[in-house]
Every structure is written in structure tokens, then in C-alpha cells.
Amino acid sequence: MSATLEKLIATRIRQDVQGMHAYAIQDSKGMVKLDAMENPHRLPPALQKELGERLAAVALNRYPGARIDDLRTALARHARLPEGFDLMLGNGSDELIALLALACDVPGASILAPLPGFVMYEMSARLQGLKFVGVDLTPDFELDEKAMLDAIALHQPAIVYLAYPNNPTANLWNDATIEKIVEAAPGLVVIDEAYQPFASRSYLDRVTKHEHVLLMRTMSKFGLAGVRIGYMMGPAALVAQVDKVRPPYNISVLNAEAALFALEHEDVFAGQATELKRERALLQSALKEMGLKSWPSDANMILVRVPDAARSFEGMKARKVLVKNVSRMHPLLAGCLRLTVGTADENTQMLAALQSTL
Secondary structure (H helix, E strand, O other): OOHHHHHHHHHHOOHHHHOOOOOOOOOOOOOEEOOOOOOOOOOOHHHHHHHHHHHHOOOOOOOOOHHHHHHHHHHHHHHOOOOOEEEEEEOHHHHHHHHHHHHOOOOOOEEEEEEOOOHHHHHHHHHOOOEEEEEEOOOOOOOOHHHHHHHHHHHOOOEEEEEOOOOOOOOOOOHHHHHHHHHHOOOEEEEEOOOHHHOOOOOOOOHHHOOOEEEEEEOHHHHHOOOOOEEEEEEHHHHHHHHOOOOOOOOOHHHHHHHHHHHHOHHHHHHHHHHHHHHHHHHHHHHHHOOOEEOOOOOOEEEEEOOOHHHHHHHHHHOOEEOEEOOOOOHHHOOEEEEEOOOHHHHHHHHHHHHHHO
16 A cells, blocks of 8 residues: 555544454355355246346346335235335345445434344444443343343433344344333334344334334345345334435335345245245254254244354354354353354264264
């Protein structure tokens, strides 16, 4: 780096940004990729061909227009959008999280979330210059009700995030505790249901009881991680305010068309989710037989504690199986790996690779 460029960065890039670590994406070339909670199944060949023909006909010379409204309508039907609610689209959930921080950046605002949790809640807050308040979970990864309520009373956060189920712990929290937090929150509460296709419960049947609760989902875990479609539902008047900070053309016409196509064939993706839930149960049984501690999962991932996380991670990587070493993300995650549920063959390879490191 030249002295000129070094000076430019030092004087024109925010100091806090210079001190941050970028979101890390592991190199997965040639690997059995089980590190990012992706659906391992691709579209059947016949549907691939049909989708290709659909995308070829898209008017790439035009900005996104009415087709985006078609996608909003299709998602509203798919998600069973309650009456009086509206739906906002984002370029993945990440953009929605960033836009919420932007919209709620009032003087003295803070954002609160349990830890360990999805790193983008904190990152978006800090990038927007907001205070982030993290509240530790209990050692068994449940919400610490008293600590959460005390932190809400003290900090009066503009936004409280509750991932349902949580990442990376994969569990659904106690519903009575969630309701106490929702009732105590002075600002917005965002229920993040990114892993809803694999969960045994949803907050959808309760969301209409509260005017300050938003429900956020993504099509990434549905099976379209590469398409980058997130969506957020809430009372129409509230969603309309947040939507004002959204860039006008944040969803590409290609992504919108691919998402519409997928929703027309949602039975295919529902079948894939059913298979992955079945594989999840088999993985949990196998981990127990190996003498390892894993936690209940309502997502397409499993958190497991191993004797030496670094050794197991590197050993599995050497055997061309890539998982996520989360052991240094938070003290409660010491010794833990996060395993994405893959196909039957991928899971067999993953278990064999893990067994060889123990």
C-alpha cells in the first residue's frame, strides 16, 4: 500500500470501520459445503430448463417495476399475510436489518439482541452509529428472562431482535418469555424467522396482537440463497415508514422472476424441507451415538460441542468437509461447531470426517 493510499484510508474512512472485521465467507471450492445453512438441493432438471426460459424472457433493459408487486403479492399469499399488514422486500434479510437501523436512528437509540446470535444485528447497529446491547443467553442457550427485561428497562432500545429459531444455536425459545419481552419493549420488536421452513412453530399466529412487532423471513433457507430475497411483515402503517428508506430498485428483475417461479413450485421446496428435517433427526441420533453433546434444533443446522473445536474443524476441512467453527464467537460457544444439514450422502461424509478427528 502506498503512503498516499494509506493516508487516504486513515483520514477519509471512519475509524470504527477501519477497526472492524468484514463478514467472513469461507473458501468452499472443492468442499462438501456445510457451513452456511444452505439448502443442498437444486431444482430438478426439468424445472431448471423452464426457469432458464423464463429468465431469458425478462426485460433486462428496464428497471424493476410491476413484477416486483407480483412478487409481493405471491409472498403475501405464501406467508399468509394477516389483514391490515403489509410486506416489504429486501436484498436478503441483511438489507432489511440495515434499513431498520437506518430508519430507527433517532438520538440516543440502541439496538438490543441476545448473544450468541446473528452477527448482522450488531454489525448493522454499529455501522449506523447506534449503540448495540448484547444480552447473554443462559448456558443451555435459553433466553435469560430477567437479564433481557432488565436490559430493556435500562437501555429502552429502539429495536429488539429475537431470532426464532436462533442462529447459531438453532433452538426456539420459550414463548412465555418472548411475550414478556415483547410487552416490555418500548420500541420495535423484530422476530426473525429465517429458518421457518424447518421450525415446528411460528410467531405468525401471535403477531397481530401487537402493533410494534415485525416478522422477518427470507427465501434463502426456502432454497434460494443465491437469489437474495428477504421480506418483512408488519402493520401497514409501520412498514410504510420503514419502507421509505429502502432504495427504489433494491430487488433485481432476475431475482424477482426466480422467486416467483419458486413460489409457483413451492411443493418441491416443501418436500426438500421435509427431507432435511428427516436428515436432521438422523444426524442428531448419530452425534449422540458418538458421545457428543448437541442441542435441539428447529433449523437446518445443529450446534455440537466437541473436545477440540479447532482440531475437528481443521481435520474435517482436510477431508474436504467444510463446517463452521463458532467456538470463538462467544464464551458460551466454547468447543462448538455448527453443522449444516445436507443431503444423506453429504451427512454421511460429514459424520465420517468428524469421527476421524475425535
